Amino acid sequence: MNEHFETDPLDALRAADPVRDDHLPSASLARIRARVQENVMTNTTPRAGRPARLIAAGAGTLAVAALAFAFVFGGRGAVPGVLPGASDGTGFAMCVEQYSPETLAGRSVAFDGTVTAIDGDNVTFAVNDAFRGVDDATITLEAAGMTGTAITSGGGPNLAVGERYLVAGEETFVWACGFTQPYDATVAAEWSAAFGG
Amino acid sequence: MRLAAMAHASNADSARFEAAFEAHHRRVFAYALRRTATEPDAEDVVAETFAIAWRRVADLPPTENALPWLFGVARRVTANQRRGARRWLGLLERLRAEPRATPGPEPETPATEALARLGPDDQDLLRLLAWDGLRQAEAGEVLGISANAVAIRLHRARRRFAEELAAIEADDRKGSDASRTSDTVRGRMPGQTSGERTT
Numbered sequence: 191m192n193e194h195f196e197t198d199p200l201d202a203l204r205a206a207d208p209v210r211d212d213h214l215p216s217a218s219l220a221r222i223r224a225r226v227q228e229n230v231m232t233n234t235t236p237r238a239g240r241p242a243r244l245i246a247a248g249a250g251t252l253a254v255a256a257l258a259f260a261f262v263f264g265g266r267g268a269v270p271g272v273l274p275g276a277s278d279g280t281g282f283a284m285c286v287e288q289y290s291p292e293t294l295a296g297r298s299v300a301f302d303g304t305v306t307a308i309d310g311d312n313v314t315f316a317v318n319d320a321f322r323g324v325d326d327a328t329i330t331l332e333a334a335g336m337t338g339t340a341i342t343s344g345g346g347p348n349l350a351v352g353e354r355y356l357v358a359g360e361e362t363f364v365w366a367c368g369f370t371q372p373y374d375a376t377v378a379a380e381w382s383a384a385f386g387g
Numbered sequence: 388m389r390l391a392a393m394a395h396a397s398n399a400d401s402a403r404f405e406a407a408f409e410a411h412h413r414r415v416f417a418y419a420l421r422r423t424a425t426e427p428d429a430e431d432v433v434a435e436t437f438a439i440a441w442r443r444v445a446d447l448p449p450t451e452n453a454l455p456w457l458f459g460v461a462r463r464v465t466a467n468q469r470r471g472a473r474r475w476l477g478l479l480e481r482l483r484a485e486p487r488a489t490p491g492p493e494p495e496t497p498a499t500e501a502l503a504r505l506g507p508d509d510q511d512l513l514r515l516l517a518w519d520g521l522r523q524a525e526a527g528e529v530l531g532i533s534a535n536a537v538a539i540r541l542h543r544a545r546r547r548f549a550e551e552l553a554a555i556e557a558d559d560r561k562g563s564d565a566s567r568t569s570d571t572v573r574g575r576m577p578g579q580t581s582g583e584r585t586t
Contacts, residue, residue, distance in 0.1 A: 198545075199545060199549035199552055200516070200545060200548065202501075203498045203499075203501075203518070203548065204517045204518070205498065206498035206502075207421075208421060209421050209518070211414060211417045211520075214413055214416055214417060214420075215426060218429070218430050219413065219416065221430055222416060225430070225434040226408060226434060226437045226438070229438045229441060230404075230441055233441060233442070285536060286532075286536050286539050332538060334535050334537065335534030335536075335537075362542070363538055363542060364535075365539065366536075367533075367535070
């Protein structure tokens with residue numbers, strides 16, 4: 191299942207970098223410094239002005255509205271045809287795909303598992319029930335952004351040793367955004383059905 | 388060299404801006420050079436990026452975390468510059484009634500050709516990681532996507548890049564084999580021009 195390259199194909203791309211950071215044109219750097227200096231001299235230090243405050247206030251209002259919407263409409267089973275886990279994803283714009291029964295069925299790996307070890311971004315699960323793409327009793331997958339080690343971690347639960355999850359992903363990766371969520375027996379039955387179980 | 392105009396500044400915002408400029412302006416310039424056609428264009432991107440950073444200095448992260456934020460600003464500035472250039476070139480071309488190609492900053496190699504065959508999202512991500520030296524989580528900040536989405540996209544983009552690179556290299560090999568065969572038939576040695584003859 192693991193795809194392995196003898197050499198990283200991106201090495202060829204690194205070698206083709208058209209710019210060397212240590213050989214930048216000094217004249218350009220001097221011009222940039224002068225322009226930035228001029229800008230700083232002619233513009234007083236700005237603070238969050240009225241437009242910024244209005245935007246922030248508007249964003250706050252939207253966030254509250256979104257939370258209220260999720261509270262009212264995101265309850266388990268509240269929306270017919272949407273799996274209960276659909277509301278678990280956060281920040282849809284940050285997700286590769288939005289969670290749905292159709293997109294769930296497109297994942298090559300799916301199982302019910304309990305976390306037994308976390309090493310950096312690599313998470314090992316004891317497999318309780320395999321829905322697709324899992325042959326062994328344990329599986330180790332990369333769960334970037336879901337182990338508390340990354341700067342950004344939107345869209346997924348923070349996985350913890352001893353906790354049980356429904357996990358879906360692709361090849362060597364766990365997917366966030368609702369594709370991995372805390373275990374729930376009802377949802378597990380729906381996952382089993384989604385994968386033809 | 389310090390920014391002379393700010394040497395007297397004592398408030399925290401000015402100090403943070405100056406520290407960010409000194410620490411990162413070279414890498415922001417390198418970022419811009421990789422994505423613009425000319426050095427003046429890249430200078431414009433950097434100057435505008437730091438002008439925005441100065442206007443929004445209250446939002447500027449601490450120096451050690453500021454680079455992805457600055458790249459994110461530079462990315463939008465570059466996109467705006469491209470849109471403006473396209474409009475300007477379109478006007479020129481209509482006036483001249485002849486097509487004109489915009490020169491690219493990248494020399495043509497199998498790797499850059501393979502990169503050019505990918506979608507814009509894949510290109511963005513691979514450039515940030517392979518050329519700009521960002522970590523995955525930092526690239527996610529620039530692109531506005533989660534670390535998980537970066538990992539997934541990278542996995543796919545790396546595979547597509549490898550496939551395109553392999554295809555290009557296979558074509559190149561076929562081409563050079565055909566050239567050698569053709570040269571041999573014509574009585575030339577490989578690498579010899581058609582004007583030269585073996586004796």
